[in-house]
Amino acid sequence: MLNEKTIFILKPDMQNNKLIFDYFVKLLKINKLTVYKKERTIFTENMIHEMWPQYIGDVISTRMLHNYLSNKVIIIIYITGRQAIKKSLKIKYKIRSRFAVSPIQNCLHCPSNNIEYIYDRNVLKGEKQEISYSNKKCPYQDRERYSKVTEKNFLRIADRLWIELSQNKNYFDYYYFVNKNKLHFQYQLVLVENESYVYDLSNNYVASVIYNIIPNLNILSIYLCIMNTISNGESILVSSNDYETLVKYKQELEKRYLLGKVIESATRNS
Structure with a gap:
């Protein structure tokens, strides 16, 4: 060989x-x-x-x-x-x-x-290249909803996250610190990585959709969840004792090409 x-x-x-x-x-x-x-x-x-x-x-x-x-x-x-x-x-x-x-x-x-x-x-x-990856674009019908989260908001979160990580904090430890309260409810809505969709969704699009569907989440928490999902295949998005509300959120996410599942909290069961 x-x-x-x-x-x-x-x-x-x-x-x-x-x-x-x-x-x-x-x-x-x-x-x-x-x-x-x-x-x-x-x-x-x-x-x-x-x-x-x-x-x-x-x-x-x-x-x-x-x-x-x-x-x-x-x-x-x-x-x-x-x-x-x-x-x-x-x-x-x-x-x-x-x-x-x-x-x-x-x-x-x-x-x-x-x-x-x-x-x-x-x-x-230094040679000019034809980009070998497809750019990530949100679906046309969701551009208006997607634009509700401004670039300024995203940049502010990026700089805040970078400051945290620059202080020698592990990203995954920081994720669990920010989201530790999600473990104390009976049910969890879990965001699941799904590569089967035709659309190659940008993280901006995913964060914007979640932000507009689940009003009590902030962009930092959402983005940490997205990146943890990319790394580990799935991640807890939101928790509640209200099962029906989480199912409704899941259905709304799926309309926007995002995959989720509602599970019973392992912490509550143990």
Whole structure:
């Protein structure tokens, strides 16, 4: 089997942590992957948009990515070896599962296939790329409802969340801190990740729909729930002793292409 080539982009939280970097080097040796080139580059906002176009239209994630990477020195590691792409994905998963602070602050990036490798490599070279991901757009019939939450509101939440995470708080610990009171009711409405819909929904759209359907939730709590759902497959959205109201919320969410389920609280049962 011929050797493959791929790259690792080492993000600031990994560069500044010797424990993570040493673990990365150890995993490269275990997987018999060879570093044949290293370089440093400064990520511009345009490079961020091209490297992660799936966040276009997601104001909060884009703002946090800019805070995290924009105008920062980034280390690029060029790798070669048998099944380099497959092995690098396993390395990325191991490091992120152990050290990632949040879905944004996640230590490192590597391509998932050869097409993405070529795309990422060319972005790093400064070559103009045709975006390889579809932009996330909300369905036409919901644009008026979606626009009720302003970009200013989203940016305010993004900056607040970034401040919290910059104080060395783990995203998932912060999520449970903000939402701890949801465990004290009999029933829970759980937001469930669903990739079967035709629409590729932006996080902005999802947050706006939830905000308009469930009036007692704030945008920060909603966004934390969305990101936790992306990471873990599902997340508690709201709790209540009123089962019928939660079922009604669930039905309204499904009309807007969001998937949920109403369950009995495990905490109450235990």
